[in-house]
Amino acid sequence: MLTLIRLRLAALAAAALLVPLLVTAAPADAAALTCRASMSDSTPKQYTNVYVRVRTNAYAKVRTVAHYKTTNNVKRGTANSAGRASIKYYISGASAGYRVRVNVTVTKNGRSRTCYTSFVPHR
Secondary structure, eight states: OHHHHHHHHHHHHHHHHHHHHHHHOOOGGGSOOOOEEEESOSSOBTTSEEEEEEEOSTTOEEEEEEEOSSOEEEEEEEOOTTSEEEEEEEOTTOOTTOOEEEEEEEEETTEEEEEEEEEOOBO
16 A cells, blocks of 8 residues: 555656646747838838838738828738748839838737838838
């Protein structure tokens, strides 16, 4: 009987040692979802291309909305394995001097984060 009790105590002690290992060995996907955005050029000339540069988690879905003076333009993409995405916008004749706010939403595994950037077109 005493041997059985010692075996059970030893098993419990071993299990107690494994529990912290299981908790701390969470997959990389469990890391917090990040969102950082910047523009390739914050003062682009009209009728040129500008890129929204996004840094997030690997393979996260990316949705951008550029809020121009008279319209909103939505673009989508997916981050690469390094968590980078570059979303191209053609500026066209966007109102010179008007700050265009760009909302960026990244989504992965049911989680989402939003960040912002902007640019001001000029002639």
